[in-house]
Amino acid sequence: MNQNIIIIDGSYNEGGGQMFRSALALSVLFQKQFKIINIRSNRPNPGINNQLLNQITLITKIIKSEVEGLKLGSQEFSFRPLEKFIPQDIVCPAQTAQSITLILQSLLPISINTQKQISITIHGGTYLNHCPTIEAWSTIFVPIINQMGLKCIVNVLKEGYYPQGGGLIQAVLNPIKNTLNQLIKKEFTKINKLNCTYLLGSPCDIQIFDHQIVNDLKQYTENGQLIINSEIKIVNSKKFKKCYGISLMSHSNLNSYDYTIINDSDKSIEETLVNVINYAKQQLEQQTCLDEHHQDQLILLMSLAKGKSEILVGKPSSHTESLIYVIQKFLPECLIEFEKTNIKDNFIISVQGVGYMFE
Numbered sequence: 001m002n003q004n005i006i007i008i009d010g011s012y013n014e015g016g017g018q019m020f021r022s023a024l025a026l027s028v029l030f031q032k033q034f035k036i037i038n039i040r041s042n043r044p045n046p047g048i049n050n051q052l053l054n055q056i057t058l059i060t061k062i063i064k065s066e067v068e069g070l071k072l073g074s075q076e077f078s079f080r081p082l083e084k085f086i087p088q089d090i091v092c093p094a095q096t097a098q099s100i101t102l103i104l105q106s107l108l109p110i111s112i113n114t115q116k117q118i119s120i121t122i123h124g125g126t127y128l129n130h131c132p133t134i135e136a137w138s139t140i141f142v143p144i145i146n147q148m149g150l151k152c153i154v155n156v157l158k159e160g161y162y163p164q165g166g167g168l169i170q171a172v173l174n175p176i177k178n179t180l181n182q183l184i185k186k187e188f189t190k191i192n193k194l195n196c197t198y199l200l201g202s203p204c205d206i207q208i209f210d211h212q213i214v215n216d217l218k219q220y221t222e223n224g225q226l227i228i229n230s231e232i233k234i235v236n237s238k239k240f241k242k243c244y245g246i247s248l249m250s251h252s253n254l255n256s257y258d259y260t261i262i263n264d265s266d267k268s269i270e271e272t273l274v275n276v277i278n279y280a281k282q283q284l285e286q287q288t289c290l291d292e293h294h295q296d297q298l299i300l301l302m303s304l305a306k307g308k309s310e311i312l313v314g315k316p317s318s319h320t321e322s323l324i325y326v327i328q329k330f331l332p333e334c335l336i337e338f339e340k341t342n343i344k345d346n347f348i349i350s351v352q353g354v355g356y357m358f359e
Contacts, residue, residue, distance in 0.1 A: 004033070006329050010075075011038035013322040017052050021106035022300055022323055024056065024079065026330040028063055028110045029304070029356060033080040034329075040075075047073040050096050055106050058092050063110070084359070087116040094123035097165030099131045104171060105297055109304065111173050112150060113358050118173045125160045126167040127199060129262045132293045133247055134169055135197065136258035140249065141294055143256075148301060149181045161199070161235050161244060162262070176358040182307035183298065185289040186348060189252040190222045196230040199244035199262075200269060201237065206230055209273055213248065216277050220250075220284040243269040246276045250284070257283055257291045286314040287343055295349070296320050303327050303334045305353035315345040 008023055020036060027034050040046050048056070053072055056079075060067055063085065069077040090111070092103055100122045111118045126134040132141065138154045145152060151174040160167020196213060198206055214226045235244040245262035246269075259280040263272060283291055289312040290298070296319045302309035313320075316338065324336050335352040 005078075006032055006034040008034060008036040008326060008329055009038055010036050011041040012325050013318045016040065016043070016319065016322065017049070017102070018105075018296065018319055019322050019326050020052055020077075021055065021102065022326045023330070024059055024106060025109040025300065026327070027079055028059070028081045028084060029113060030330060031081055031084065032330055033078070035076065035078040037076050039077060047075045048077065051098050051102065054092075054094070054096070054098055055103055058090070058103075059106070059110070062086065062088070062090065085110045085113045087114040087118065089119040090121070092120070092122040092124075094165055097125040097128065097160065097162045099128050100124045100126055100134055100160075100167060100169055101132045101137045104137065108150075108152075108173070109300065112176050115175045115359065117175065120171045120173065121168070122171070123160075123165070123168055125162050125165050126156060126169070127159070127245065127247070127260075127262060128162045129264065132258060132297070133260050134167070135247055136249060136260060136293070139195070140256045140258055141297060144183065144185075144294070144298065145301060147181065148183055148305060149176055149179075150301070159233065161237055163239060164237070178357060179355050180301060180305035180353070180358075182305050182353065183302055183309040183311065185255070186310055186312045187254055188287040188289060188312065189254045191217070191220050191250040191252045191257075191284065192222065192226065193251040194226060194228040195249045195251070196228060197247040198230065198232045198269065199235045199246065200232055201235060201241050201244070203232060203234065204269070206232060209269065212273065213277060217250070217280060217284070220281075240266055242266050243272045246272050248276050248280060250280065255289045258293060259283060259291070283314075286346060288312050288314050288346060292317045292319075296323055299323055299336075299349065299351060300327065302351040303331060303336070303353055304356040305351075306355035308350055308352050310348050310350045312341070312346065312348055314347070316347060316349065320349075
């Protein structure tokens, strides 16, 4: 074994797949070999699952590399990149309802490491539990990374829902000139607009639900005025016959937040609505600039950027702490600090990026 190999303990903190995805991206960008042990050992089904297997297999097809342990259920995996990203369009088929946004997250850093426009076509799920929806990714995450100089356009060609999947998107990434820009998001502003998507088994009158959302969230606005735009998407699901879920996003002059809930049982729209509103209240009361899902995705890009990035967040999630652990394994020179604010459980996360030069 190479003495310079980076060893990552996959049981650290939440021990999820994000550690794996981030390690692969950093390994390719910096041409560093790594081995991850105890893969997803904190999960009910430890080891490499179908989602990770598909992502790793895809990357090994794009990047010439040497791998060990690439099989379903494996709890140890070694990866040695032999080259950086080869400019080519990517097509990612799906054998399961894999999360499209998680695949995008893993491909994003290495796909922009080229001076050619790249098209990524991905089949899978657009709305799944425990990961950002493609709608949130497109309307919240993409505008932020555009500020950092990463120009991305996402087109949703077909929606796909768990467990069937069947969604299809195309993302177009433009090359970066030299380095990513630093990101500064430290100012909280009250909300003024809502977007709500009801994922239902059959049509219904949603006006009463829109009114309930607006009424319950008015206290978080500047002047009590709150505009809501809503729509229904019909989901044919044997698993969720009533309400598949509700995707609620709020917007202010500076920030946007995602409060999506996909049901884990066949709940009514009324039950789901209560959960979504409570989730939104909990997040808005924190007075941060980002919801917990998007802070995780941004920190990796902040570590690559030039200069010091700073974001205002709530109490760092276990996903965030696991991601920082992986980043500092690859980039010990990347200084990541937490500064407590005068609001309970709020922090400024500062990341002194390494100024990675994209080729």
